[in-house]
Amino acid sequence: MDDKQKNILARHIRETIAALKEDIEAYRELTKPIAPDAAIGRLTRMEAIGSKSINEAALRKAEGKRTRLERALRDLDDPDFGLCRECEEPIPFARLMAMPESDLCVRCAEEQAH
Template sequence: MDNTEIIEKIKEEIARTEDQVIKYRDLTKPISPENAIGRVSRMDAINNKSVNEAALRQTEQKLTDLKRVLDKAGSKEFGICVKCKNPIPIGRIMIRPESLFCVNCAS
């Protein structure tokens, strides 16, 4: 597999992740108190909002990492673990293109 295929995979993942960020931002909008929902429903909505806020933070971090990896594409740092400086296996890059660490350093 060559770098152009990997770069295309990263770009596709960035597009999907940007769509997820938009979805989570919509789901984390404040719950208006004038909405006529019951107390239990409001508590569920607040709980769901917290879960979605956590998912939004994770998705935004993934997007940041994907963009960082894409910026490195074509350079000698591309596909290199930021911790141990060893190559990240191509399989890991294809499964988790946002990976900045090899398997050993990630765990």
């Protein structure tokens, strides 16, 4: 990966982290505890509890992705960054743009998935 690609990737990661931050704040808002005495009907309360757990899962997922992206941003200047941790071949730039947190090439990732 050359410096130009590295800059593009760094900007892309920063933009993704900024978007995730907004998502995380929205999910946090949606996962606030539901007051037991809130004047909502029983069905509405059950719906609220149901969507709360969905939003909690989405929140955890977004936070996990943000952590991995922040790590990728930190590691960007490492000589090993962008190399597959299994076969040590360069991970294609397009794959890094789609998944900056990936540390496996497509082939090794598919092998691990099976």
